[in-house]
Amino acid sequence: MSTDYQQAREALGLRLRELRLTCPDGRLTGAQLAERLGAGWTKSKISKLENGRQTAEAEELQAWAEATGHPEAYAGLLAQLRGFESHIRSWRRQLSSGHRRVQDAITAEHDRTRVLTIWENVLVPGMLQTADYARHVLTRHANLMQSPRDTEDAVRARIARQAGLTEPGRLYRIMMWEGALHALVCPPSALAAQLDRLMGVVGLDTVQLGVIPFTASLRIFPGNSFWIYDERRVVVEDWHAELWLDDADSVATYLRVWRTLEQSAVYGADAQNVISRARRALPAR
Template identity: 75%
Template sequence: MSTDFQKARAALGARLRDLRLSGPAGRLTGTQLAELLGWTHSKVYKLENGRQTATADDLRAWAEATGSPDVTDELHARLKGFESHIRSWRRQLASGHRAVQDAITAEHARTTTLRIWENCLVAGMLQTADYARAVFTRHAELMQSPRDTEDAVRARVRRQEALYDSGKRHQIMMWEGALHALVCPPSVLAAQLDRLLSVIGLDTVELGIIPFSNPLKIHPGNGFWIYDERLVIVEDWHAELWLDDADSIATYDRAWNALRESAVYGADAQRVISEARRAL
């Protein structure tokens, strides 16, 4: 997936190099173009060699400086094409976490059956406000992004109203590690585990836990969400991957089914959660 992204970025870089060398403004050296744009030469080099992702403003400036303003839309379409699948946290969090939550909420609203896998965190659809607050705070620190924690918490908690919509189904699986990870104070985690116990039995929610003691068909991997059969979102440290091609969706469908073979449900899931709660 990241390889496809890199190939697309390299292809965009090659197009930029072509504009610099053979645009209507005539052949420009990298140094000349950098001077025209007020950039460092290293930025021109990185963009042309696919080592840095251009912004929409970068592409517009490049097209104009090489005498090719008419190709701006083409360049923007190339950028949008690969950024729609690889959504970097740096860009997504430019204005804080609230915008990211709103984008996810829009996808949830379009979805009838949502399958969620989490290996180290409690799934957002089941998070208490205090737990979500701790998660957003730590993520903002890591990403050095604007702090709009309370807005993000409210958006996440409001989205949980869908858990009580009889027209929707939420199939959620978590590794037992998510029940023990102290990403928040122990008292907050205790309340969060109580929250998990309270949703077992809802006819719109299927909550599965994979105990440490159960054999795994595959390794836990990253968290991912399957929206009906049309979209998969995978979360990594640097970005979210939004995958809508049939092959990728099929791969995550197989991963879900393999993980599900190791999960326990109902009273057995309740027991695992209760044991984690007592351990606190």
């Protein structure tokens, strides 16, 4: 967890403790506040929130403000929460109503971006996915995260975003690890169609599609996937959350990672050969 994020969470915890200790009808102990808040609250939870070891939900902040006699403090607490959530967006929170909302948020970033730089180490990037491939990927993620199912809405939103591939003035610099071409996150027939789609993308004037073959000499290991939006923001995906980073140092780091990886990539006909080889290696069924 980033230091900045943890410091922000601890700062929110200090504010929560301050509200507990300045309750208008007398300072409350952790146990007393937990009892006042009711079901689902324990002294241990109070301690974790105040010490920055747990992140509160918005409704928990509102309940805390009211239980400590400071209902007017809720707006400030929520602003603190939203401040650090804007950088680390947990999947649990993002997927509380399904994948469509996540797709809409990333579409907003795409709409204001002219140059999108993508590195993918395990999947075909969403900008190039077929509907069937996207459906399997989103279903598996929903299963893992135990989130509401709105798969078809999410697929439609993802596919609609691909209209940008044919818009003049845009550039998509997309690079993949060869492993993404072999990962059976869908049936072989769906992956075959997906690889055919990639073959057709090579040569588009708005797309620079590179592949790092298994046999390439690597300058750095192929780590997490990431997306760089106009060199102003980086989105990095992990199992627990997405990181939305917009400080200059972070952007510069990911650009440096991209350029280092690119030294091992092949493009054009060479990329098509790698994709074709993966296509031929697919199991018959």
